[in-house]
Amino acid sequence: MQSETGLPKKKILITGSTFPRYRGDTEPRFLLDFAKAMSEYAEVTVLVPAAIGAADREVLEGVLVERYHYFPIHSLETLCYPGAIVPRIKQKKARVLLVPWLFASLYWNLFKRRKKYDIVHAHWIIPQGIIASFVRIPYLVTGHGGDVTSLNKGIFKYLKKRCITKAIGVTTVSEPLMQVCEQMGDNPNRTVISMGCDTTQFGRQYRKEQYFHQKNNRVILFVGRLAEKKGVTYLIDAMQYIDDAVLVIVGKGPLQEKLLRQARHINKQRGRECIRFLGAKTHQELQTIYASADIFVMPSVTARDGDKEGFGLVMLEAFASGLPVVASKSGGIVDLVQDGVNGYLVEEKNSEQLAERINIVLHDKNIYNKLVEAAGETVRQYDYHEIAHKYYAFIEEILSES
Numbered sequence: 001m002q003s004e005t006g007l008p009k010k011k012i013l014i015t016g017s018t019f020p021r022y023r024g025d026t027e028p029r030f031l032l033d034f035a036k037a038m039s040e041y042a043e044v045t046v047l048v049p050a051a052i053g054a055a056d057r058e059v060l061e062g063v064l065v066e067r068y069h070y071f072p073i074h075s076l077e078t079l080c081y082p083g084a085i086v087p088r089i090k091q092k093k094a095r096v097l098l099v100p101w102l103f104a105s106l107y108w109n110l111f112k113r114r115k116k117y118d119i120v121h122a123h124w125i126i127p128q129g130i131i132a133s134f135v136r137i138p139y140l141v142t143g144h145g146g147d148v149t150s151l152n153k154g155i156f157k158y159l160k161k162r163c164i165t166k167a168i169g170v171t172t173v174s175e176p177l178m179q180v181c182e183q184m185g186d187n188p189n190r191t192v193i194s195m196g197c198d199t200t201q202f203g204r205q206y207r208k209e210q211y212f213h214q215k216n217n218r219v220i221l222f223v224g225r226l227a228e229k230k231g232v233t234y235l236i237d238a239m240q241y242i243d244d245a246v247l248v249i250v251g252k253g254p255l256q257e258k259l260l261r262q263a264r265h266i267n268k269q270r271g272r273e274c275i276r277f278l279g280a281k282t283h284q285e286l287q288t289i290y291a292s293a294d295i296f297v298m299p300s301v302t303a304r305d306g307d308k309e310g311f312g313l314v315m316l317e318a319f320a321s322g323l324p325v326v327a328s329k330s331g332g333i334v335d336l337v338q339d340g341v342n343g344y345l346v347e348e349k350n351s352e353q354l355a356e357r358i359n360i361v362l363h364d365k366n367i368y369n370k371l372v373e374a375a376g377e378t379v380r381q382y383d384y385h386e387i388a389h390k391y392y393a394f395i396e397e398i399l400s401e402s
Contacts, residue, residue, distance in 0.1 A: 010042040013113060015106070015132070016123040019046065019065070019082050019287060021054040026280035027082060030195045030313050031123060035063045037196070037388035045117070049102060050074065065252075068106035071098060082206040082280075085127075086146065087227060087254055091128060097316060103127055106162040119168070119395060126151060129163040138402055140395060143333070144195075145310025146229075148177045152184070152306070161185040169398035171391075173311040174332025183217065189398045194335070196387035199317035199379055201283070204291055204322045211292035212276070218245045218362050221293035221323070223286065223314045226253030229307050231299035234351045236262050238299075239274050241355035245362060246333045247275045290321035295361055298327040301348045309333050315343075319379035324371035326357045342374035 016031045026110055031046065038044050039062065050056065050067040052075065057066050071077050079088055079098040089095045090325035110120065110132060120139040122128035125148060129141035152160070164170055164185035172178040173194045181190070209335055212219055219244070224230045232249065236259060239247050249259075256277075263275040281289060290296070300309040309331035316336070325343035327333050339345040344357040361368055 002227070006214065010119070010392075010399070011117045012038065012042045012044050012119055012121055012395070013110075013117040014038070014044060014046045014121045014123065015110070015128040016048055017128065018124075020060065020079060021051040023060070023206060024282050024284070026282055028313075029283055032061060032063060033198050033384055034195060034391075036061060037198075037384035038386060038392065040385070041062060041392040047113070049080045049106075050077050052077065068105055068109040070102045071151070083253070086150075087225075091254060099228075103131055106131045107134060110137065113394045119399060121391075121395070122167075125160050125163055126156070129167070130159045133163045133166045133400050138168045138399065140171065140398065141167045143170075143172040143177050143181055145173070146160070146178065146307040148172065148180050148310070149331075150303075150305045150307040152180075158348070162307040168402040171392060171394065174335040176308075176332055176334070177310055185372070186350065189401065191368070191394060193334075193387065193390045193394065194382060195313055195330075196382045196384040197379060199320045199383045202287060202290060202320035204315055206287040206321070207291035208288055209292075211288060212246065212248055214246050216244065217274075219293040220245050220247045220358060221250070221290065221296050221318070221319070222247070223250045223289070223296075224281070224298070225251050226255045226259055227303075228255065229252075229300055229303040229309060229330075231301040231330075231349065232259055233262060234301070234349055235248055235297055235299040235354060236266055236275055237351040238355040238358065239266050241270065241352060242274075242358055245274070245294075245358075248276045248278060248289070248293065249276065250281050250286070254337045287321075290317055290323060293321075293323060295358060296323040297354065297358060298325065298333065299346075299354055300330040300333060302329045302330060312336060316379050316382050317376040322372055322376070324361050324368055325375065326354065326361060336378070338374075341371075342378045343371055366374075 014035050018028050019031050020027050022028050035044050035046050038336045046065045050069045070091040079095050114137040118133050122132045122139050124143045125143050132139040161184050164187050170190040171193050176193050178192050267273050302308045311332040326350045327337050329345045330348050337343040
C-alpha cells in the first residue's frame, strides 16, 4: 500500500489494554476510532489482550485486530475486561497472579512481530510502554491518565522512567500529564496530542423527546466509570440543591453499590426519583442518550492514590451532541474546558458550586446557547481526522530522527 506521497505506507502496531471485545461492546472504543483514523495514513494493526468471547483475529470496522492469549486456561483470562486492569485486581485480588503472565505474553507477541512494523505505538505506559522498552523496536508511548499519575514509587517508578527515556517519542493526552512525565524522565521528542472524537457519530439529530420519561424535568447527564476519580458522589450530593431536573448516570464500576445507596437516600429526601442509573451502554445507545439530555456534568476529582482525569473524552462526545458542560478543575479537563467560554469549571469536591453552575446553565437561555455554540467550535478541533494527522506527522518526524 502507498501513501498520498506515492511512498509505501508506514506499518504501525498499536498496542493497548482497553478495546471493544466485539461489535456493540460497551467497553471504551476510543482506541478503535483512533486506529480507524490512522488507517488513512498508515497500515495499522491493533494488538490487545484476549478476552472471553472475543475473536483471536478479526477485522473490526476496517481495522485488523489481533488478540493475544496470556494464560494457558483461556477461561481465566479475566485481568483486562470488563473495565481496566487495576480496578479488576482491586475487585478480585487473585487476579494479580495474572499480571506476570500478561507481561510475558505481551513481550513475546511484540518480539515475534518486531520486524514486521516500522513502529509500535504503545498506549498507556503500564504495561504496554514498559514492555515495549524491552523489545528492540522503535516505539512511541502515549500516557492517558492513571498510568502516568499513579504507581510512581519503587520498581514502577524505575520502569516508567526507563520507558520514557528509551522511547523514540512520548505523547500525553493533556498538558498536566506531560508535566508529570517530564518529572519522571527526560525525552526530547515529546508533545501533547489528545485523543479525539468521531464527530459524525454524535449530534442533535439523534435526540428523542422524553427518552428518559422525565416529564417536565431537565436531564443532567453523567457518562463514565463509577470509580473514585470520577467524583460521582459529589454530583449526586449536588442534586439536593437542584429542582426540576433528573440526574441520569451511565456506566458501571467498583463504587456502583455505594453510589446507589447514596442516590436512594437523596431520592427519598427529595420525595421523588431525581437520580437514575442506566448501567453501561453501547456506542449506538450513547448517541441517543447524549442527544436526549440537556446538560453534561463531569465532577472528576484527584483520587487518594494520585490518579486523576487524563483528558475526558466523554466531554468531546457531549460537545459534539450539542450539550453544555459543567466540569471540575481536575487533571486534563482544564486543557479542554475554558471557564465561562465553552463550559463552566468548578473546584473539586464542591457539590454546592456544582449545583450553582448547573442551575445557571439550565435557567439562563443566553448562557446555555453561548456555551453550546462555543463547544461546537471546540469539538471540531478534536475530530479524529485532525488528531490522526497530528499523530502521524509526529511519528514521521521521530522516525526520521531515530
